[in-house]
Amino acid sequence: MAELLKASMATEDWKKLILKTDPKEDWHYLSEGNANIVFTCRKSNTPLAGFVLRLSKQRDFKQQLWPHDLATKWLGKEYIGDIVYPISIPKEFSKTLVETWDKSRPTHRKGQDECETELCEEACLMYNWCQLPMAANVPTKPGKMFTWEIKPKNLFLSSSPFIDDSHIRKLVCEFSRLQWHKHKNKDESICKHCPLNLLFKHNQDKTPKLFLSELLKCVGKQSYLKVFAHVSADSSIPLTTLCEIKDFEHTLENWNVLLEIFSDILQQHLNLFVKLSLLQKLDCYDIEYVHACYRHLHTLQHGALYLSQISLCSEYSSSSLVQSDNKQDDANDEYKQSQTIALEKAYKQLQVLEHKHLSSNSQINSSLSNNACHCSKVESLRNKTVAWNTNVRHTLIQQSVQSNQPSELVDVINQYMVSRVFRDCSVIVTFDSNSFVFYLHSKCSSNTSSFLDTDPKSYCIGVIDLDPKPAQRIKDKWIDVETEILDHYVIKVLGSDSPSNK
Ligand SMILES: O=P(O)(O)O[C@@H]1[C@@H](OP(=O)(O)O)[C@H](OP(=O)(O)O)[C@H](O)[C@H](OP(=O)(O)O)[C@H]1OP(=O)(O)O
Ligand SMILES: Nc1ncnc2c1ncn2[C@@H]1O[C@H](COP(=O)(O)OP(=O)(O)OP(=O)(O)O)[C@@H](O)[C@H]1O
Incomplete structure (x- = not known):
């Protein structure tokens, strides 16, 4: 019933349902x-149970x-x-919601x-990945269901033609470099594992499990991995709520088994x-080139118009370039x-x-292994004078920027902006650990990996946080x-002089 309702409902009906x-x-x-605060509905038998309510903290x-x-x-x-x-959503509603949960917020x-509880009035409902597909509106069993979330940041090495092959940006992934940068004063939370390893299938040393165990060391300190247990809020009600676990190695019984399930x-x-x-690889030219394109467009006579075509740009959105209402409609169109054009491109x-x-190698994994990140071999790069x-x-960058048409520069920036969205998204998995007990028991004795294919009801997997970033971040x-x-990386980690002086 709830499913049928869902399919036919207009946005206004959803709003009424929320306000009820x-x-x-x-x-x-x-x-x-x-950027967002996320709530789930505690009521069963409502189509709202299939969604999360996502409120933006940016007011406009x-x-x-x-x-x-x-x-x-x-x-x-x-x-x-x-x-x-x-x-x-009326401001009063979201304010009450946020204030009610103030103590739970980190x-x-x-x-x-002071006015932070005044959120943006435009909210959205998104598919709720904390439930199993067949279980929407059906209370789940507490203690057995888990939701794990991982941020697969920077799954690529730069391929920009403007960067020498010996450059650190082509050898060490941005994830590792960013770790050293962000956590340079609190070394204990540095994650020394490269997310590129998630892409290897056959190499036993580079399974997701290894990657995960490194990430686990950072749980609570960084947000690359989150674990939620579905718990019973009140033993008299058959509904579960989600509880984020920071120290699950000590809190959860059988956490090793859970890790095994998630990694499988x-x-x-x-x-x-x-x-x-590949979405992240849309960053074909690297930030230096993109920044040069952005700056160059600013200097052109009709620069603001070109910049307004950056489809993720708020500074120059077309509406700010026109005055009258009619023109505003045209500009919005x-x-x-x-x-749409940016999406197609x-x-x-x-x-x-x-x-x-695929064409360079029939096996995706072997092609990636040629491209492996050197972050685990930092020692071998240490004290090497690399003449960048x-x-x-x-x-070269300036010459290229000036010889390109403005529309081509817009395309470069647009694709970079998309790559930034996917470099910051999360993969979320919910599973019922009960369903995996048999699978884990028999895993060693026979090839049962098809279990995950044949019983998709035992887990679900999705991608969240696809909000665009403002293009001003390129320069800011x-x-x-x-x-x-x-x-920082070159001086502190590799121990050589800053190449930017060379
Ligand atoms: O700058 P980064 O790479 O650290 O990424 C930021 C993220 O930090 P992380 O390293 O994942 O902990 C950061 O994540 P956390 O808040 O640390 O969970 C945000 O996702 C931020 O994007 P936005 O400001 O919400 O649009 C992210 O900013 P953008 O770089 O995507 O603008
Ligand atoms: N569709 C969803 N289903 C289930 N849980 C979700 C969903 N969307 C978001 N969440 C939960 O809410 C959290 C915050 O959401 P989200 O990552 O979208 O916020 P954000 O402010 O955009 O994050 P960031 O700081 O990374 O930009 C997520 O980490 C996840 O735990």
């Missing part, structure tokens, strides 16, 4: 990041759905799920601002990670059209990348971070 609930009683705080935020659409087209709907947007996620599920879906890595580029990938000629690189954050990383 009691913000103090009917919702449960699930989790949050920098307008969700752009094209990264979501691109992901659906490229990865498949089964990994992305439905979204209902925009749903306008301090570092709360804003400094990831192993079954390595192709999802390969596809995500143009903006939407530029998003990104999709075509993905097909080219995939073809390159920064001046030559900058000259990413270029500076990269420069700092290079200097």
Whole structure:
């Protein structure tokens, strides 16, 4: 019944359904990041149970759905799920919701601002990956269900033609470099494992399990891995709520078995990670070149117009370039059209990348192994004087930027912006550990890996957090971070002089 209702419901009906609930009683705080707070509905027998309510902390935020659409087209709907947007939620409702759960919120996620509880009025409902597909609206058994979440950041090495092959950016993945940069003063939480290893299938040393056990050391300190247990909130009610576990090695019985299950599920879906890595590889030219394109567009006579075609850009969205209402509508149409074009172009580029990938090697894994990251062999790079000629690189970049048409520069920036979305997304898995007991017992004696294929009801896997980033971050954050990383990494980790002086 709930499923039927769902299919035919308009955004306004969803809103009515939300407003019929009691913000103090009917919702449960699930989790949050920098930009969004997420709640699940505690009521069963409502279509809301199939979704999470995601409230944006940016007050004037307008969700752009094209990264979501691109992901659906490229990865498949089964990994992305439905979204209902925009749903306008009265400020009072979301304020009560957030205040009710104030104690559950981590301090570092709360804003400094007194008015932080005033969230953006446009909220969205997203497919709830904390439930099994067949179990929507059916209470789950506490103690046996778990939701694990992993951020597969930076699954690629730079391939920019402007960077020498011996450059650190082509040898050591950005994940490792970023770790050293962000956690340089608190070494205990550095994760010394490379996410690229998630892409290897056959090499026993590089299974997801190894990657996960490294990530586990950072649980609670970093947000690359989250684990939630489905617990019973009240023994008289057959409903479960989710409880994030920070120290699960000590809290959970059989955590080793759970790790095994999660790692086996990831192993079954390595192709999802390969596809995500290609989305991330849309960063074909690296931040230095993208920053140069962005700066160059600013200097052009009609620069603002070109910049407004960056479909993830808020600084220059078309609406800010026109005055009258009619023109505003035209501009919005143009903006939407530029998003569609950007999506098509990104999709075509993905097909080219995939073809390159597959044609160079029939085996995706062997092609990746040629491209392996050197982060675990930092010792061998230490004290090697690598003559990266920064001046030559900058000259080449400037020449290329000036010889390209503005529309080509817009395409480069657009694709970079998409790659940033997928470099920051998360893969979320919910499983019923009961269903895996037989599988784990018999794993050693026979080849039962097909169990995961034949019984998909025992787990689900999806991709979340596909919000676009504002293009201003190119100049306000990413270029500076990269420069700092290079200097820090080279001096502190490799122990040689900063190559940026060479
Ligand atoms: O800068 P990074 O690579 O550390 O990524 C930020 C993430 O840090 P992480 O390293 O994953 O812990 C950061 O994640 P956390 O808040 O640390 O969980 C955000 O995802 C941030 O994006 P936004 O500001 O929410 O749009 C992310 O910022 P963007 O770089 O994607 O803009
Ligand atoms: N569709 C979903 N189903 C289940 N849980 C979800 C869903 N979307 C988000 N969550 C939970 O809420 C948390 C915060 O959501 P999300 O990552 O989208 O926030 P964010 O502010 O955009 O994060 P970041 O700081 O990484 O940008 C997630 O880490 C996840 O635990």
